[in-house]
Structures are given as C-alpha cells and as structure tokens.
C-alpha cells in the first residue's frame with residue numbers, strides 16, 4: 001500500500017473535524033516527509049504548525065457557512081473570515097463568463113476508470129456536507145490532466161432555492177446543487193516536486209438542476225435519513241456507480257477548466273477544476289431532501305442548507321473550455337437557430 005494511502009487512513013474524516021470536505025491534511029503530512037532541502041522543511045513546518053494551531057482553536061472559532069453564523073451566536077468564522085489561504089487571490093468558486101472562456105484544443109476527453117463499478121459506498125455527514133467515500137477506487141486521466149488521479153470522495157453543495165445551491169455559476173446563473181468528485185494525484189517518482197503543485201487535486205464539478213426524478217440517486221438520497229447529525233456514517237443500501245450519478249458520458253467532453261482552490265478552509269490553492277456544462281437532473285423533492293434530512297449540529301436545530309461558498313474574484317486567471325468538436329452547447333442559441341431557420345425557410349419556399 002502506498003504511504004499516502006496509509007497516511008489517509010490515519011485521518012478518517014469522521015474523526016478529524018479539521019479534515020472536512022477536502023483532504024489537505026494528508027498532503028500537508030507528506031510535505032513534511034518528502035522534502036529534504038532545509039528551506040522546504042521550514043516552510044513545511046510552518047504549514048504543519050499553522051494547521052495544528054487552527055486545529056487547537058477549532059472549538060473557539062471553527063469555520064462555518066454564512067447561514068450558520070447567527071445560530072452559532074456569532075462564534076463561528078464566516079466565509080469572509082476563513083483562515084489559511086482563503087483570503088488569497090486564486091480562489092474558488094468563480095463565475096464563469098462563457099464568452100470570455102478560451103478554447104483549448106488540448107482539453108480532450110477524459111478516460112474514466114472504475115466509474116462503472118457499482119458499490120455500496122459509505123456515506124457520511126461531516127458537519128459541512130454529505131460525503132461519499134470513494135476509497136481511491138475510481139480514477140481519471142486525460143481531459144488535459146498531467147497524470148492519473150484517484151477519486152477519494154464526492155460531496156455536494158446545495159440550497160432550498162433552486163438557483164442558489166451551486167458554488168460555480170455560468171454567466172451569473174446558479175443551480176440547485178453542485179456535486180464535486182475529488183481526486184488526488186498518486187505518488188509519482190518526482191512526488192517531492194509535486195507536493196506544492198497547483199494541480200495536486202483534480203475536482204470534477206457538476207451542476208444539478210431540478211427536473212425529472214433521478215432513480216440512480218435514490219440510494220444516496222435514502223441514505224440521508226440515516227445520518228442527520230455530524231460524524232454519522234451509513235452505507236448505501238444498493239450499489240451505485242459514479243456513471244450512474246453523472247449525465248450521459250457523451251456530454252462529458254464539454255467542460256470548463258481553470259486553476260483554483262478548495263472551497264472550504266484552508267482553501268489550498270492546488271486544485272485543477274473541471275466544471276462540466278451539462279447539469280445532472282434531480283427531482284425537486286430529491287434536492288430538498290438534502291436540506292430536510294441533514295443538520296449542521298448535534299441538536300438538529302440548524303438544517304444543513306446553503307453550504308455554498310460565495311463566488312471569488314477570478315483576477316488574472318483565464319478559464320478555458322474543452323476543444324472537442326461540436327461545441328454546440330457553448331454557442332448562444334441564436335447562433336444555432338439562424339442556420340436552422342434558414343434551412344427551414346428554404347425548404348418551405350421550395
């Protein structure tokens with residue numbers, strides 16, 4: 001078993017409140033192990049210390065979403081006060097202005113491995129979201145990524161409002177939910193150089209919109225009732241594959257790409273983001289189940305909802321779009337309609 005897997009095993013998400021939505025603790029630990037130069041040691045030690053400090057002060061000032069601030073009697077840190085890298089300038093999520101995205105022909109199709117494997121996954125309320133533990137089983141390559149990445153977990157962000165639950169937005173438009181499949185680079189021969197890489201983590205992001213009932217999501221939706229409170233775990237009653245949860249594979253060649261951060265503290269700027277254009281559809285009742293069944297607190301007083309970080313400034317960054325042929329979805333509707341109407345008119349006149 002690779003050492004990073006052992007390290008991950010030392011920090012079960014349920015036991016460490018500091019290791020929540022994403023997996024920065026694991027990387028921080030290998031940072032210490034792998035680097036030999038003295039200055040790197042110093043930098044790593046600083047990061048470990050700041051991690052410990054924030055861990056120790058958790059009870060006094062744990063981070064929270066805006067909606068939790070008042071119920072916590074203003075004791076938790078709201079998004080504007082989040083620590084770590086959260087106030088830096090390469091943060092996520094962002095609003096994607098589609099007309100300003102740049103076509104990148106290197107952004108080809110992904111190769112998905114293990115995405116068709118049905119499994120009864122462990123599902124967890126971690127106090128910020130619902131997380132499905134993926135045990136490094138599925139993996140991805142291609143899609144303009146530099147190497148293969150293994151899936152560690154997936155989780156979602158949501159609201160009761162069907163236009164306020166996604167973190168990313170397209171031309172200012174937000175969706176009911178957003179699903180993040182989090183992948184990490186395995187250790188490679190030059191791992192020591194990769195630990196500070198801006199693409200250490202690859203997140204696949206999917207918008208969720210309300211529509212018809214999605215039976216493939218039922219094992220996850222039904223699991224929610226078993227885990228109302230933080231640190232509760234359950235197992236899905238039926239096997240589900242990742243492909244079961246995604247839009248049809250053909251649509252997955254259309255996506256946006258940019259470099260950003262984790263959207264939860266400590267907001268490490270080491271994420272290569274892939275935001276797919278085609279939303280997943282769930283029935284409104286399936287979407288609302290997340291807000292109804294899950295709670296942020298042990299007393300079940302504060303429903304888990306609006307677990308969404310506000311949009312961050314894009315700054316100098318460029319958002320790219322995949323270069324696969326047939327960018328129909330990226331075209332404004334009039335561009336598509338004009339030739340169709342022209343053909344119809346010609347046909348009609350003939």
Ligand SMILES: [Zn+2]
Nearest residue numbers: 021155180263
């Ligand atoms: Zn997320």
